[in-house]
Amino acid sequence: MDIVVLAPSGRYSADALPGLAETDRVTVVSWVGAPAVEADEVLELRQSPRSARVVAVLSRSLAGRMLVRVLPLDGGARFWRASVAAGEVARRIGEADLIIAAERDGGFAAWKWMRNTSRTGAPPAVVRGYAAARARISRR
Amino acid sequence: MSGRHLLLTAWAFAPARTSGVYRAIGLANAFASRGWDVTVLTAPEKTFADEGVIDASLSEQIHDRVRTVHVPFSSGLYASDVAEWSRTQARFPELWGAVRGLPFPEAGFGGWRRALARAADRVHRTTRVDLTLGTASPSVDFIPGWHLKRRHGVPNIMDYRDAWTIDVFTGGRNPRATRRSEQWESRLIDSADQVWFVNEPIRGWHAAKYPLAADRMRVVSNGFDVVDGQSPAVPMVDHVPGRPLTFGYLGTINHGQFPTEALLAGWTRARERSTELAGARLVLRGYLGRTGIADEHLEDFLRRGAAVGIAYEGPVAKAQIQDVYATFDALVLALASGPGVTSGKVFEFAATGLPVVSVHDPSSAASAVMEGSPVWSPTASMGPDDIADALIVGAERARTQTAQSRAEAISWGAQWERGHQLQSAVDGAERLLATGGGR
Incomplete structure (x- = not known):
């Protein structure tokens, strides 16, 4: 099973998806500079440090997060755009059986990739959160 | 007493295995075993299956007289299937959640209010409801009872297995409670015929907060479940000397x-x-x-x-x-x-x-x-x-x-034993109807 984890912060641990087989492959897509993660492959996306700082400050409150969402520097929208710009992400998504939006800012990219892949054939399963991912994996 | 119809609202019900399910099952079974027909308004099974929180063995514990009605539910907290998201939900999740929460002040659940009220109306139209019981949390479970009480005068019981605006660890104000949730709680308690709590401290705190409703409040304790005729009792076997405990x-x-x-x-x-x-x-x-x-x-x-x-x-x-x-x-x-x-x-x-x-x-x-x-x-x-x-x-x-x-x-x-604990509560509910059914 090919699994792509959209985790902008890079927070991922193999313990999040127990029971994977040797032949399963996990690719984590995160912003560059995220801490090292235990995945078969990590694809790092570039972002402007200034945007990241502004978003981090505003995201400390619900009102701030709602404001950020409607601005171009929204983390979810930027993560989606950066993932489109990185050709390797599209290739991995194209091969994926399961896409996981592991964080809130990975949700929009997951949804957009689901829509894009559904136009080109059978779309992969796309879920939010590791609990849902584990439920999907257990049903394979 | 038999042939009466209870409308029970429990966001999670068998086979979901979230906390509170066992009390909801116990309540449904306690009424059903006394001859009541019980309709349970609950969230669709998929809500829980998607998160892997299902215990299929729970469905086998449900009494034959209990029928479940799955009420469409969507929430930012439980929207794990991305294929079901709208663009707004994907792009503006906070805004989407905030708008959905407008009908009822409970994060993640407020959007369920209208669907619950519609479902309660449908059930009541099809088979007249004699009594409603909402078991919370989430507190939106109180809505069908409040709604049918207002519209049709159906007697209504609120069952708190937790608390909403009170912190159960301290008895003080829940820091997440808002003015609007306080107003809603006051409104709901004011309209309820009985309000049940799982222990005396929680009942006492609510009685102090809502003194005019204190005489309608009572403790309905939890209990253990007998599953397939088996209680958790462990018969004694001989000690093996030297075996570590x-x-x-x-x-x-x-x-x-x-x-x-x-x-x-x-x-x-x-x-x-x-x-x-x-x-x-x-x-x-x-x-x-x-x-x-x-x-x-x-x-x-x-x-x-x-x-x-x-x-x-x-x-x-x-x-x-x-x-x-x-x-x-x-x-x-x-x-x-x-x-x-x-x-x-x-x-x-x-x-x-x-x-x-x-x-x-x-x-x-x-x-x-x-x-x-x-x-x-x-x-x-x-x-x-x-x-x-x-x-x-x-x-x-x-x-x-x-x-x-x-x-x-x-x-x-x-x-x-839970059934034993609930018997006096069912007695009290039946007395409520026998004395004219509500306020």
Whole structure:
């Protein structure tokens, strides 16, 4: 099973998806500079440090997060755009059986990739959160 | 009394295995076994299946007279299937959630209000509802009762298995309560014919907050469940001399609620002081939090615990719990501290007849349940020495318990069977209808 984890912060641990087989492959897509993660492959996306700082400050409150969402520097929208710009992400998504939006800012990219892949054939399963991912994996 | 129709609202119902499901099942079955037809408004099974929080064995526990109606539910908290998202939900999740929450002030659940009211209307139109009962949390479960009461004068009972605007750990104001949620709670309680709580501290706090409704409030305690005719009682088997003792805990292990540090410190101290404890094991069974996976704090606790004989051995299906209890020599009732905390587990522990070591604040409502048990060893405080004392007493009881004292403990615990606990509540509901049905 090919699994792509959209985790902008890079927070991922193999313990999040127990029971994977040797032949399963996990690719984590995160912003560059995220801490090292235990995945078969990590694809790092570039972002402007200034945007990241502004978003981090505003995201400390619900009102701030709602404001950020409607601005171009929204983390979810930027993560989606950066993932489109990185050709390797599209290739991995194209091969994926399961896409996981592991964080809130990975949700929009997951949804957009689901829509894009559904136009080109059978779309992969796309879920939010590791609990849902584990439920999907257990049903394979 | 028979042929009456109860509309029960429980966001989670079998086969969902979230907290509160067992009380909801117990309530439905208690009315059904008295001849009532019970319709349960609940969220679709997919909500729970997508998150992997299903225990298929629970469906087998439902009485034949209970019928479930799945009411469409969507929430940012439980929207795990991205294929079902709208663009707005994907692009502006906070805004989407805020707008959906407008009808009712409860984050993640407020958007369910209208669908619940419509479903209640449909059920009442098809088969007249004689009584409504909403079991919360979430508090939006109170809406169908409030709605049918306003529209059709149907008597209405609110069942708090938790609290909404009151913090059950302190009795003070829940810091997450808003002015709007306070207003809604006041409105709902004002209209209810009865308001049920799981223990006296929680009832008392609400009675003080809403004195005009105090005479309509009562405690409807939780209890243990008899599954397939089997209670959790563990018949005595002969001691094997020299075999190390196995202490057990069975229940959900939530970071922030399960007293990891106090338990670890007390257990370690007990092992230092007692050769019996030094060779003993503490086996933890149950789900790790809502999602079933340890967060970093629990992982750290389990890693440190493994070095001192504490082992986590996974979750247990409801139908298997009796077999698991039978593998233990004594139980450790480790609970969050707070006068309003009972936990459903305390009743099950009491029913086993096994020695029970309490590792929770002595002021916990669980103490009121266990008081009188012949095999109870409560800690005097959450300090390591007091917890060690309790564990050492518990170990001694496990070694010396006889078939007769086990039977006596089982007999004492039998009072906490859920159906037995709920009978007087059903009596009270029937009296409510017999006296004209509501206010």
